[in-house]
Amino acid sequence: MARGKANEEELKNCPACKKHLSRAKRYYRNEKYFCNKNCWLTTKKKADEAVAQAAAEAAEAAKTSEEAKA
Ligand SMILES: [Zn+2]
Numbered sequence: 262m263a264r265g266k267a268n269e270e271e272l273k274n275c276p277a278c279k280k281h282l283s284r285a286k287r288y289y290r291n292e293k294y295f296c297n298k299n300c301w302l303t304t305k306k307k308a309d310e311a312v313a314q315a316a317a318e319a320a321e322a323a324k325t326s327e328e329a330k331a
Pocket of ligand 1: 275276277278279280295296297300
């Protein structure tokens, strides 16, 4: 059994709803496969929110460390 098969298996499930992806219906975006456009948008939105939250937390952390210095 080839070890490289594991990654291929991941592509067979939608990252948004975890549903099995059929070869004919999969929707390819950003190097990933989704079952439809809606699932891609859901994943994209979540990623955007995570980036925005990380930026907000970094800004908050910077503020806190500045206050600690003062
Ligand atoms: Zn889906």
